[in-house]
Amino acid sequence: MQDQELNFEGVERQPLRVFTEKAYLDYSMYVILDRALPSIGDGLKPVQRRIIYAMSELGLSAVSKHKKSARTVGDVIGKFHPHGDSACYEAMVLMAQPFAYRYPIVDGQGNWGSQDDPKSFAAMRYTEAKLTPYADVLLGELAHGTADWAPNFDGTLEEPLILPARLPNLLLNGTSGIAVGMATDIPPHNLREVAAACVHLIEDPQASTAVLMKHIKGPDLPTGAEIISPRADLKAFYETGVGSFKARATYEIEDGNVVINAFPHQVSPARVQEQIAEQMRAKKLPMLEDVRDESDHEHPVRLVLVPRSSRVDLVEVMNHLFATTDLERNYRVNLNIIGLDGRPRVLGLAAILGEWIEYRIATVRRRLGHRLEKVSRRLHILAGLLIVYLNLDEVIRIIRREDEPKPVLMKHLKLSDEQAEEILNTRLRHLARLEEMKLREEQEKLSTERADLEALLSSPVKLKRVVAAEIRADADRYGDPRRTRIVEREAAQAIDETTLIPNEPVSVVLSTGGWVRAAKGHDIDPRTLSYKSGDGFQAIARGRSLQPAVFIDSTGRTYCLPAHTLASARGQGEPLSGRINPPDGAKFAGVMMGEPEELWLLASDAGYGFAVRLKELITDRRAGKSVLNVPAGAATLPPVPIPAADALVVVVSSAGKLLAFPASEVPEMPRGKGNKLYDLGHGKAAERVAALTVVPARGSLVVWSEEKQRSLAWADLRAYRGERAQRGAVLPRGWPRSVERLEALAPPG
Numbered sequence: 088m089q090d091q092e093l094n095f096e097g098v099e100r101q102p103l104r105v106f107t108e109k110a111y112l113d114y115s116m117y118v119i120l121d122r123a124l125p126s127i128g129d130g131l132k133p134v135q136r137r138i139i140y141a142m143s144e145l146g147l148s149a150v151s152k153h154k155k156s157a158r159t160v161g162d163v164i165g166k167f168h169p170h171g172d173s174a175c176y177e178a179m180v181l182m183a184q185p186f187a188y189r190y191p192i193v194d195g196q197g198n199w200g201s202q203d204d205p206k207s208f209a210a211m212r213y214t215e216a217k218l219t220p221y222a223d224v225l226l227g228e229l230a231h232g233t234a235d236w237a238p239n240f241d242g243t244l245e246e247p248l249i250l251p252a253r254l255p256n257l258l259l260n261g262t263s264g265i266a267v268g269m270a271t272d273i274p275p276h277n278l279r280e281v282a283a284a285c286v287h288l289i290e291d292p293q294a295s296t297a298v299l300m301k302h303i304k305g306p307d308l309p310t311g312a313e314i315i316s317p318r319a320d321l322k323a324f325y326e327t328g329v330g331s332f333k334a335r336a337t338y339e340i341e342d343g344n345v346v347i348n349a350f351p352h353q354v355s356p357a358r359v360q361e362q363i364a365e366q367m368r369a370k371k372l373p374m375l376e377d378v379r380d381e382s383d384h385e386h387p388v389r390l391v392l393v394p395r396s397s398r399v400d401l402v403e404v405m406n407h408l409f410a411t412t413d414l415e416r417n418y419r420v421n422l423n424i425i426g427l428d429g430r431p432r433v434l435g436l437a438a439i440l441g442e443w444i445e446y447r448i449a450t451v452r453r454r455l456g457h458r459l460e461k462v463s464r465r466l467h468i469l470a471g472l473l474i475v476y477l478n479l480d481e482v483i484r485i486i487r488r489e490d491e492p493k494p495v496l497m498k499h500l501k502l503s504d505e506q507a508e509e510i511l512n513t514r515l516r517h518l519a520r521l522e523e524m525k526l527r528e529e530q531e532k533l534s535t536e537r538a539d540l541e542a543l544l545s546s547p548v549k550l551k552r553v554v555a556a557e558i559r560a561d562a563d564r565y566g567d568p569r570r571t572r573i574v575e576r577e578a579a580q581a582i583d584e585t586t587l588i589p590n591e592p593v594s595v596v597l598s599t600g601g602w603v604r605a606a607k608g609h610d611i612d613p614r615t616l617s618y619k620s621g622d623g624f625q626a627i628a629r630g631r632s633l634q635p636a637v638f639i640d641s642t643g644r645t646y647c648l649p650a651h652t653l654a655s656a657r658g659q660g661e662p663l664s665g666r667i668n669p670p671d672g673a674k675f676a677g678v679m680m681g682e683p684e685e686l687w688l689l690a691s692d693a694g695y696g697f698a699v700r701l702k703e704l705i706t707d708r709r710a711g712k713s714v715l716n717v718p719a720g721a722a723t724l725p726p727v728p729i730p731a732a733d734a735l736v737v738v739v740s741s742a743g744k745l746l747a748f749p750a751s752e753v754p755e756m757p758r759g760k761g762n763k764l765y766d767l768g769h770g771k772a773a774e775r776v777a778a779l780t781v782v783p784a785r786g787s788l789v790v791w792s793e794e795k796q797r798s799l800a801w802a803d804l805r806a807y808r809g810e811r812a813q814r815g816a817v818l819p820r821g822w823p824r825s826v827e828r829l830e831a832l833a834p835p836g
Contacts, residue, residue, distance in 0.1 A: 115267035123264035124271050126425045127439065128249040128446045129225055130257030132264065134178045136250060137167040139192060142218050143226050153196045153215035160211050167239050167246050176211045183216060187353075188260050189275035189309045190565070194219045202310065202350070202388070203357040221565055225250045232457030233450045251450045253561050255281055255443045257424060261306075269431060271423040274306035274332075275352075277569045281440075282562035286555045288440050296326045296437050303436065305332070306418075308571045310388075311349035312336055315415075315576040325436040328422035334571070335579075336414040338405060345392040345401050351416045356380065356390055362412040363392070372407075374399040409579030444554070451554050452544065459540040462533050464505070469530045471506025472513065476523045482510065588632055588651045595636045595650055596660070597678045599625045603636070604660030605653040619659055626725055630680025637680070637704045638663060639689070640673040641722045643715030645704040650680065668709045677725035679704065686729040688736065688753060689714065690764055692775040693721035697761035698729055698753045716760040724776065727831070729753070730783045735804060737788055737831070738765040738779045738815065743824030746815025747807045750781055763812040780829040789830040792823040801834070 125132055131139070141162045147154055160176050168175060181187050183195035186202040197214035200207050208214070218226075233251035238244070261275035284302040288294050305314050305321045314321075316332040324330025334351035336359075350356055360380055366372045377393040394401060409415035423433045427442055434442070475482050478500060485499065486492045496507045543549050594606045596613045600622035609629045618624070628636060635647045646667040654661040663675060679687055683702035690696025699714065706712035717723055729736075732751040739745045746765055754762050767774045782788050788799040807816045818824070 123266035124269075124423060124425050124431050125257055125262045125264070125273070126249050127257055127427060127442055128450075129252040130255065130260060130262065131225075131250065132178075132262065134163075134168055134170070134175060135182060135192075137163050137246065138175065138179050138182070139218070139222060139225060139250065140229075140247060141167060142193070142216070143222075143229070147217040149194065149218055149220040149222065151217055153194070153217050156195075156211040156214045156216050159216060166244055169240050172211070179211075179216065180208045186310050189307060190221045190256075190259050190278060191219055192222045192225070192260075193217075203355050205353075205355075224253045224561060224565065225256060227251075227253065228450070228454055231454045232460075233453045251454070253447070253557060254278065254565075255285065255440065257443070258439065266431075269423055270421055272419045272421040273424070274418060274420060275309060276303060277307035277566075279562050279566035280304060280307070280569070282558050282566065284436075285440055285444060285558050288437070289444055289551050289555045289558075292441065294437065296322060296435060299436055299440065300325060304569070305573045306571065307569050308334060308352040310352050310354075311570040312351045313349075313572040313574050315574060317575050318573075321573075324420040324422070328420075328433040328435050328438075330420045331417055332420065333415060333417050333578075335409055335416075335576070337572070340401060343394065343397055345394075345405060347390040347392070347414070348386070348388055350388060351413070352418070354413045354416055356382070356388060359413050360390060363408065366411065372404070374404060403582065406579045407582040410581040415579055447554055447558075448550060451557070452550065455540055455544055455550075459537060459544065462537045462540065466530060466533050466537065467503065468506060468509045469526055469533070471502050471509060472526055473523070473530070474500050474502065474506075475510050475513070476526075486511070590631055590633045593630060593632045593650050594656075595628045595630070595653060595678050595680060596624070596656060597626045597628075597638065597663075597675055598622045598660070599674075601663045601675050602660040603638075603648075603653055603663050603678070604656045604658065605632075605636075605650055606656030611656065616656060617659060625675065626677040628678040628680040634680050634682075635705055636678055637701065638667075638675055638678050639704075639715070639723055639726055640669050640675050640711070641717070642670055642673050643689075643691070643713060643717045643723055644669065644673070644711035645706065645714050646709075646711040647705050647707065666709075667711060669711065676723040679726050679728075681728065686755065687726050688729055688750075688779070688781055689726050690724045690761065690776070690779055691715065691717045691721045692724055692777075693718045694738075694763055694765040694767050694776050695761040696724075696753065696764045696779075697759060698750075698755040699757060700755070703757040714758045716758075718760070721775075724779055725828075727780050729781050733784045734786075735782045735784075735808075736764065736779065736811075737782055737804070737807075737829055739777050739790070739818075739826045739829060740765060740767065740815070741773075741775045741777045741825070743818050743822070743826070744815040745807045745818055746809050746813055747782075747804045748809055748811045748813070752811040766812050766814045768814060777826045778829045780831045782831040783833050785834040787832045787834075789832060790818075790822070790826055791828045791830065792826050795823070796830075797822055 122132065129136065138159065142159055145154065145159060145162060156176065156179065159179065160172050163175050164170060164172055179193055180199055183191055183193035183199050184205060185191055187205060193216050195214060195216050198209035199214060228251040229247060234247040234249060236245040237248050239246050257273065258276045258281050259278055261273040263272045264270065280303045284299045287302060288299065300322060312334050314332055315335050320330060320332055336347050336351060337349045338345050338347045350359065360378055363372070363378045367375055367378070374395055375392055376395045379391050381389040381391050421433065422435065422439060423431060424439065426432050427446055481499065482496065485495050489495045493507045493511060496502055496510065497504065543553060591607060592609050594609055594611045595603065596606065596616060597603050598618055600619065602622065613624045613627045630650065632651045634650055636650045636653065638646045648666055679701060681701050683700065685701045686698045687701055688696055688698055704712065704714055715723060729750050734750040735747045736750050736753060737745065737747045765776055782804070785801045787801060788804065790797045790799065809815060
């Protein structure tokens, strides 16, 4: 059987680049316009609009009974929003949470989450919902010809494109969303303030942002708290549409305790309690004894901090917590919306209110026009009915005798089709004289209304007055006092850890396996400590708890850790590799502590070294700082302090030779290979510097080998004195040639 040739006739062909670009742009515009960004008219995203409309169609008004949320979600995804039920339900939950929405649109019954965990709401089969009274601001005029309608996703129903909001819900409840290449972050505001600004802008369309801010003081968060940003910061994002502001929790002092009674928007009290407890466990808040949550129905937010004594500065403690926990939070502002032209734009406050007022005036004009059309139609019908009363006998005769009375009535009495149809549908009992009087009264009333409507529609000034009056009425009905105080404050500063830690003597002990620990005091014998199997003592540094411990590895890199953060010497310590990142295969050679200006001798067993200030070795990088250049095949020797220029540097080689020379001959530099300290000779590649130390003036030297020690007094060192980079003299007969380490002792007294 022969293969049939493929026929591509009639199939559109286009380059892959063109197709993918168009497909991605189409997807991007869908995400921007139909998912993530709100419309300026009603301030809603499509899923929110569809939920509210579906609930109204189900009869779930504020005066009705609650119904299962699953029923609403089913209607929404089945009729208008063919997406996931969980995402739809989550959007519905958000509109019901009083700590998430400044003016909730959904009235929930059951578990709808908490401020501690907004995602802890029950499944939709358990919860019930209806609309709140505030929802009437969005839906109240929907049946009055004020909205544009479009087919739903399968073309069987129609849905409103934008709800006829009577107030700028966009600013009242705010929103956030992430689209493709853009995002929006609009904070919530107070209804009364926004309404007052709208009325002012209607009366003075040229009003500046500064003037409008006399009404709108700033965002008004659902959870209260306080905004501490300078007024200039608020004005900046109201003018440009982009910026940020800081919100901070509020607290009171009760019986010597701190009581936090309001948290910033979207901050979990449980998370804050956990952050405070973590600091207490880490001993960063030694002035606090306890933190407990005393929230209940009477006090929805009540976090109590108990100080250790009455002498604790509670204001300082709170400033520290503002700086280190979510008690103070920064909020991004990006007033990115879909404007009346259907395009996404970033607008300032005046532009947003101005465009919304334009939308509102157009909506009221449509509502009044719709009403005028209905009134005119009814007056037309009434005129026909009154003709009946003037020609009642003739009408009855035509109806009785004619097979098709409608065209005859229209011809004899000069009636329209609508009027004739209404007359034929009128019952005989409505033809009484009393009914005629009612019709004339209705005609007079509607005529007056029509005149008023026509006057309003023909006068932009009168139309604006109606809009302003309606905004004032809604503000009186739905408005409430501001919850979030605006208090300009200085940025919070964390308490310096060093002020919380006692400055006491400590000894930092390093093991050969790279484990470190810190012990209080300087009288500890590191060799008596417990070490892991196969591990042992490597080095010890004595200093203060507030000083950094500086470690150096075999590659010549230094690392720093605060001494007070190291593990206690009561245990076996902690591995340094868990706190810093040394190169693979590197081992630690020693540890240093002291004042920043103290000199230390760094050297490699290749016989090179230099003096360096301790401050040059300090770094905050986990990967450390390269200081000593170690030649290939060589290793770093343990660093030793240089107490004074008249001290002696003592170097011992693996060949059993010892050299002592003045410390003043060692050059000082911040990093590098250093200068030659000891001459290993030519052709003696196997010889290495076994150990070195610095002996203070009139001090003594202890030479260790296989746990045996020999001493050399200051006077005895004269026999080994020389200049830097010489080979020195052989140790006395009978002394071991394999020296393990040198120990310098201070002079007695």
